[in-house]
Amino acid sequence: MSLKDMIDRLLGRPEKNPRGVARDRLRLVLMQDRSALPASTMELIRKEILQVLAKHIDIDENSLDVSIERADGGVALIANIPIRNMRADGPAS
Amino acid sequence: MSETCRVIVITSGKGGVGKTTTTANIGAALANLDEKVALLDTDIGLRNLDLALGLENRIVYDIVDVVEGRARLRQALIKDKRNPNLALLPAAQTRDKSAVSMRQMQQVVEDVKAEGFTFILIDCPAGIEQGFKNATAGADEAIVVTNPEMASVRDADRIIGLLEAQELRNPMLIVNRLRPKMVKAQEALSVEDVQEVLGSSVRLLGIVPEDDAIITSTNRGEPVSLADGSMSGQAFRDIARRLRGEDVPFLDLEEKTGIFDRLMQFFSGKR
Numbered sequence: 001m002s003l004k005d006m007i008d009r010l011l012g013r014p015e016k017n018p019r020g021v022a023r024d025r026l027r028l029v030l031m032q033d034r035s036a037l038p039a040s041t042m043e044l045i046r047k048e049i050l051q052v053l054a055k056h057i058d059i060d061e062n063s064l065d066v067s068i069e070r071a072d073g074g075v076a077l078i079a080n081i082p083i084r085n086m087r088a089d090g091p092a093s
Numbered sequence: 094m095s096e097t098c099r100v101i102v103i104t105s106g107k108g109g110v111g112k113t114t115t116t117a118n119i120g121a122a123l124a125n126l127d128e129k130v131a132l133l134d135t136d137i138g139l140r141n142l143d144l145a146l147g148l149e150n151r152i153v154y155d156i157v158d159v160v161e162g163r164a165r166l167r168q169a170l171i172k173d174k175r176n177p178n179l180a181l182l183p184a185a186q187t188r189d190k191s192a193v194s195m196r197q198m199q200q201v202v203e204d205v206k207a208e209g210f211t212f213i214l215i216d217c218p219a220g221i222e223q224g225f226k227n228a229t230a231g232a233d234e235a236i237v238v239t240n241p242e243m244a245s246v247r248d249a250d251r252i253i254g255l256l257e258a259q260e261l262r263n264p265m266l267i268v269n270r271l272r273p274k275m276v277k278a279q280e281a282l283s284v285e286d287v288q289e290v291l292g293s294s295v296r297l298l299g300i301v302p303e304d305d306a307i308i309t310s311t312n313r314g315e316p317v318s319l320a321d322g323s324m325s326g327q328a329f330r331d332i333a334r335r336l337r338g339e340d341v342p343f344l345d346l347e348e349k350t351g352i353f354d355r356l357m358q359f360f361s362g363k364r
Contacts, residue, residue, distance in 0.1 A: 017279035023286050026243050030250050030290055 035068050042066060049079060058085040098206045100213045101336075102232035102261070106248030108219030110240045111269040114307060114316075115329070116216040117145035121316040122333035123212050124179035131170065131210045133201070134184035135228040136218040137192055143183050146173060147314020157185035159204075160197045166204050175319065180210075190224040202231030212336075221255055229256065235264040236298060239291075241271055241282040250291055257294075265298035266291065267332065272303050273346040299332035301325050302346050 037045075046066045053059055065080040103116045113136075120132045134142035137157065143149040151171050154164035159182070166182075173179035182205065185192060193201075205213055217228035229235065235256050239249040249266075256264050268284045275281035284300050304325035310317040318329035324344065331341045 019276065019279045019281055019283070019286070022243055022282050023290070026246055026282070026286075026290050029243075029247060033247065033250065034254075 032068075037068065042068075045077075049081075053081065057081075057083055060084055098210055098213060099234060099336075100202055100206070100215065100232045101234045101236055102215040102217050102229050103236045103238060104217035104225065104229065104252055104256070105219065105238040105245065106221060106252040107239075107245040110238050110245045111301075111307075112219070112238050113141045113145050113216055114311065115236070115238050115267060115269060115301075116142060116214050118316045118318040118326075118329035119333050119336065120179055120212075120214050121146070121173075121176070122318040122330045123214075123336065124173070124176045125319070125330075126333060126337065128178065128212050128337070129210045130179050130212045130214065131205050131208070132179070132181045133205065133213060133215045134182065135193075135198065135215055135224065137184045137224070138186065138189045139218065140184040140186040142181060142216050143171075144314065145311055146179075146181055146316065148173065148181055148183075149314070152183045155183045155185040156201060157188050157192045159201060160193050166201075166208070170205075170208070175315075190218065190222070190227070193227060195223075195227050195230045198227040199231040221251065225252075225255070226259075229259050229261060232261060235261040236267060237264045237295065238267045238269050239287060240269055241276070241284065241287050243282075246282070246287055246290060253291065253295060262294070264295055266295040267299045267301060268297070269301045270303045271300055271346065277347070297343075298335055299328055300343055300346065301328040301332075302344075 046064060049066065050059070050061055050064055054061075060082045063080075063082050067078050068076070103112050103119075105112050116132055120130045124130045132142060132146070133156070134140060135156070136142075140155075143152060148171050151174075154169035156169065158164040159166050159169045170180045170182055173181070182201070202213060202215070215228050215232055218224035237249050237252055237256070239245045253264060256262075266288070268287055271284060272281055276283045284297070288295070288297060302324045304317070304323055306317050306323035307325055310320070310323075310326075316329075317323050317326040318333070320326060324346065328344055331344065334341045
């Protein structure tokens with residue numbers, strides 16, 4: 001244990017010891033490993049998101065990109081959806 | 094044979110975590126408990142289990158010779174010089190993993206079963222390729238060996254998923270090479286940490302501390318579980334007893350702490 005760790009402990013600061021760091025990194029990486037979905041499932045998710053959004057927004061179907069990425073504190077489904085035009089008649093607008 | 098035979102594959106994903114040492118030690122300990130044990134080295138091309146057992150000079154035929162009909166199973170099975178209850182079917186050293194198919198491996202396991210063993214332990218090669226698939230194909234149960242370290246736990250997690258896909262559910266877990274001092278100092282992952290990240294589908298079978306005695310005993314070709322006086326040997330003997338259904342408490346690996354350690358614990362509020 002370094003002197004800095006000791007001081008952190010004495011002052012009650014949340015510590016970032018090697019064990020805690022390893023545990024956090026491992027949790028994240030396993031979450032990511034386990035969430036690897038088959039390509040066919042990802043394609044299905046992409047299509048269904050498109051169907052829902054197309055009711056309200058004019059989107060560029062070909063550039064809709066869906067992926068699972070590691071984010072702060074967890075794993076996130078990221079969808080990048082370029083919009084052509086907001087539909088004036090849509091219930092959302 | 095009226096007696097049942099348990100076929101257990103010992104696997105890890107990552108190499109170098111102690112699969113072969115674990116296989117040799119649990120096998121030797123089970124044989125000392127009067128079980129009839131066959132050890133199968135399926136790491137074809139990278140034969141090592143013979144060294145862990147000190148049987149390297151007695152190999153005439155190997156598993157590929159049996160599969161390809163050059164030898165009968167009984168000719169290839171080597172009886173341990175210390176305990177006739179223990180036998181080894183060695184891997185071939187000059188061939189590769191493609192020399193045996195999954196179906197052939199299953200047949201070998203069936204033939205070994207017919208010899209009246211009560212335990213068959215299959216030492217699986219590292220990796221998740223064909224060698225892994227072959228080694229797991231004939232098994233009914235699985236032991237996953239991991240070290241309390243990120244890469245091997247990650248690989249263990251992957252292996253657990255692959256075992257499930259092969260209908261080998263709820264594998265048993267051995268945490269090998271634990272360093273209690275480092276865990277206590279918050280420097281290394283604990284057994285609880287490993288269990289927590291791997292989830293509740295695995296059952297903890299044993300905790301083996303890092304131990305110099307493993308190196309010296311392997312150098313002699315004598316499994317450490319055969320001699321008294323080492324923590325790792327005791328841990329492997331306990332694992333063998335748990336495998337037979339006995340309720341054996343886990344070893345207390347905490348070392349006796351001196352006044353300085355106690356002061357540190359006092360200051361850190363961790364007792």
